[in-house]
Amino acid sequence: xxxxxxxxxxxxxxxxxxxxxxxxxxxxxxxxxxxxxxxxxxxxxxxxxxxxxxxxxxxxxxxxxxxxxxxxxxxxxxxxxxxxxxxxxxxxxxxxxxxxxxxxxxxxxxxxxxxxxxxxxxxxxxxxxxxxxxxxxxxxxxxxxxxxxxxxxxxxxxxxxxxxxxxxxxxxxxxxxxxxxxxxxxxxxxxxxxxxxxxxxxxxxxxxxxxxxxxxxxxxxxxxxxxxxxxxxxxxxxxxxxxxxxxxxxxxxxxxxxxxxxxxxxxxxxxxxxxxxxxxxxxxxxxxxxxxxxxxxxxxxxxxxx
Amino acid sequence: xxxxxxxxxxxxxxxxxxxxxxxxxxxxxxxxxxxxxxxxxxxxxxxxxxxxxxxxxxxxxxxxxxxxxxxxxxxxxxxxxxxxxxxxxxxxxxxxxxxxxxxxxxxxxxxxxxxxxxxxxxxxxxxxxxxxxxxxxxxxxxxxxxxxxxxxxxxxxxxxxxxxxxxxxxxxxxxxxxxxxxxxxxxxxxxxxxxxxxxxxxxxxxxxxxxxxxxxxxxxxxxx
Amino acid sequence: xxxxxxxxxxxxxxxxxxxxxxxxxxxxxxxxxxxxxxxxxxxxxxxxxxxxxxxxxxxxxxxxxxxxxxxxxxxxxxxxxxxxxxxxxxxxxxxxxxxxxxxxxxxxxxxxxxxxxxxxxxxxxxxxxxxxxxx
Numbered sequence: 001x002x003x004x005x006x007x008x009x010x011x012x013x014x015x016x017x018x019x020x021x022x023x024x025x026x027x028x029x030x031x032x033x034x035x036x037x038x039x040x041x042x043x044x045x046x047x048x049x050x051x052x053x054x055x056x057x058x059x060x061x062x063x064x065x066x067x068x069x070x071x072x073x074x075x076x077x078x079x080x081x082x083x084x085x086x087x088x089x090x091x092x093x094x095x096x097x098x099x100x101x102x103x104x105x106x107x108x109x110x111x112x113x114x115x116x117x118x119x120x121x122x123x124x125x126x127x128x129x130x131x132x133x134x135x136x137x138x139x140x141x142x143x144x145x146x147x148x149x150x151x152x153x154x155x156x157x158x159x160x161x162x163x164x165x166x167x168x169x170x171x172x173x174x175x176x177x178x179x180x181x182x183x184x185x186x187x188x189x190x191x192x193x194x195x196x197x198x199x200x201x202x203x204x205x206x207x208x209x210x211x212x213x214x215x216x217x218x219x220x221x222x223x224x225x226x227x228x229x230x231x232x233x234x235x236x237x238x239x240x241x242x243x244x245x246x247x248x249x250x251x252x253x254x255x256x257x258x259x260x261x262x263x264x265x266x267x268x269x270x271x272x273x274x275x276x277x278x279x280x281x282x283x284x285x286x287x288x289x290x291x292x293x294x295x296x297x298x299x300x301x302x303x304x305x306x
Numbered sequence: 307x308x309x310x311x312x313x314x315x316x317x318x319x320x321x322x323x324x325x326x327x328x329x330x331x332x333x334x335x336x337x338x339x340x341x342x343x344x345x346x347x348x349x350x351x352x353x354x355x356x357x358x359x360x361x362x363x364x365x366x367x368x369x370x371x372x373x374x375x376x377x378x379x380x381x382x383x384x385x386x387x388x389x390x391x392x393x394x395x396x397x398x399x400x401x402x403x404x405x406x407x408x409x410x411x412x413x414x415x416x417x418x419x420x421x422x423x424x425x426x427x428x429x430x431x432x433x434x435x436x437x438x439x440x441x442x443x444x445x446x447x448x449x450x451x452x453x454x455x456x457x458x459x460x461x462x463x464x465x466x467x468x469x470x471x472x473x474x475x476x477x478x479x480x481x482x483x484x485x486x487x488x489x490x491x492x493x494x495x496x497x498x499x500x501x502x503x504x505x506x507x508x509x510x511x512x513x514x515x516x517x518x519x520x521x522x523x524x525x526x527x528x529x530x
Numbered sequence: 531x532x533x534x535x536x537x538x539x540x541x542x543x544x545x546x547x548x549x550x551x552x553x554x555x556x557x558x559x560x561x562x563x564x565x566x567x568x569x570x571x572x573x574x575x576x577x578x579x580x581x582x583x584x585x586x587x588x589x590x591x592x593x594x595x596x597x598x599x600x601x602x603x604x605x606x607x608x609x610x611x612x613x614x615x616x617x618x619x620x621x622x623x624x625x626x627x628x629x630x631x632x633x634x635x636x637x638x639x640x641x642x643x644x645x646x647x648x649x650x651x652x653x654x655x656x657x658x659x660x661x662x663x664x665x
Contacts, residue, residue, distance in 0.1 A: 043434055047658040050621040051621075052551070053551065059415055059416050063415055107416075155607055195608070199662065233655055408656060411660050437657070
């Protein structure tokens with residue numbers, strides 16, 4: 001029987017990162033979980049508001065908690081790391097600070113009062129805690145054998161400690177375990193937990209290009225074939241800013257940046273043409289072909305038709 | 307009679323009047339902030355409070371009845387950020403609305419716009435749909451907008467919601483809404499002059515002939 | 531033993547109090563170990579290092595508001611998770627941003643955005659950047 005869980009995609013998963021969204025739905029269906037998108041939701045705010053007296057920025061995430069309840073669920077899963085961070089932290093603040101919780105409830109319009117009874121999960125959380133990587137492994141029909149995958153966590157999956165999806169925030173291993181389950185070879189790099197520059201990409205893109213040079217460059221030196229991320233903004237920065245990196249560092253070689261859900265779908269036998277690789281600045285297809293993971297055979301196509 | 311406060315002065319007006327009629331009853335000759343008088347044009351945006359109530363209410367002066375204790379101010383125009391664009395050279399892509407109105411990304415989902423809307427539109431939801439590039443949803447949700455501007459005057463993120471909405475509807479109409487093939491076919495036929503002969507026959511026909519033709523017309527079967 | 535009072539003027543004290551109001555009073559616990567600056571991925575581009583910012587706040591030195599440190603901070607929270615005194619340094623940076631933004635100044639203005647960027651950059655970046663960098 002298919003388990004149903006409330007799903008909060010986030011704005012960017014609806015546009016720039018639409019293949020992160022579509023591949024997540026495909027792999028979760030394969031694993032027996034249906035992601036039910038909330039029928040009404042708003043932007044989470046993308047960054048958690050830190051100032052003590054500014055409750056405005058907590059309204060958006062808390063409103064999504066109310067929507068989750070309105071849809072008849074008490075937990076909500078998201079694929080975007082930034083959404084996860086913002087929703088989970090705002091939810092924690094709501095639970096721990098009665099006075100702020102009351103003020104937030106008083107501000108809402110026709111919504112019923114929220115009582116802090118929703119749990120926020122990242123899709124990786126769900127995979128680790130409920131689905132288990134063993135079950136993922138059992139669904140793999142196209143193991144990513146010989147593919148050297150550098151996991152990249154970025155910031156928002158790990159920090160602060162309270163909402164981290166991995167116990168070890170300085171040297172996490174969840175993505176490596178996932179890579180093992182998919183039959184790939186993880187290439188861990190010290191830069192895997194360092195910030196990509198995040199929203200500085202709007203005003204100070206040279207700083208982000210510099211970060212990309214360091215992060216991607218270091219992983220490439222460890223002969224990573226591909227870098228795996230869980231955040232659309234990390235993907236954008238590390239992928240698109242490689243354009244600018246070439247000017248900074250002529251010796252730089254491009255490395256494709258993919259979502260973990262895309263690699264999961266590939267390993268589960270989904271046709272690579274459905275994974276959205278055409279949207280990437282650095283095309284992952286050549287390296288995947290080189291490693292023999294993309295074969296233009298009928299066998300793979302038949303699986304999709306099913 | 308109802309006591310209302312306009313421009314800091316208290317007046318007594320018959321309580322069955324709309325705000326607009328009450329103002330005219332008091333002798334104001336309205337030149338701005340008045341239009342169709344039927345709740346459709348959005349010209350007569352009004353804000354008011356009730357005595358002893360913290361809430362700021364909004365309404366259209368032509369469609370809101372006066373109540374005892376109303377403190378009224380009219381908002382004849384709402385200064386708006388309005389971009390000029392050629393709809394033919396735009397494309398309906400996820401970032402199209404953001405390109406023209408990047409301030410949409412400043413929305414913090416406070417819902418103040420929805421509270422302010424006299425048309426009961428889910429304004430925040432259509433701004434959010436516009437943000438995530440869902441033009442069709444933004445168009446659908448904003449359909450009843452009469453551009454009174456009350457949302458834009460209340461928005462803490464300084465978004466001009468109603469111009470975002472009309473852009474979404476224009477993009478939807480031009481690029482997303484399904485095209486009717488029969489209509490296109492018929493327009494072409496008309497342009498090619500297919501019906502010209504028939505039409506000239508009709509225009510030259512006598513009254514008697516027209517009556518005959520009308521009685522003998524072929525009716526389309528009603529399918530149930 | 532006599533203490534030397536370093537922060538004398540009322541203005542300086544008021545500034546420090548404002549930061550504490552927004553970010554909590556942990557800021558006074560900083561003992562300048564430099565762990566935050568050591569871990570900060572953007573330290574190289576900052577004209578004051580995070581630990582220097584902390585020191586200036588302790589002194590109530592308002593000139594810290596002219597530094598680029600808190601604009602370049604991308605809230606990655608490495609400093610906050612590593613601080614041995616448990617200070618949420620990212621939150622202090624947010625307090626400085628808020629103080630400037632609330633005085634009706636912006637780091638970023640919307641009309642300065644380039645057309646190509648508006649076409650390409652995803653919403654997630656705009657929303658967060660506008661939230662942190664525009665008044």
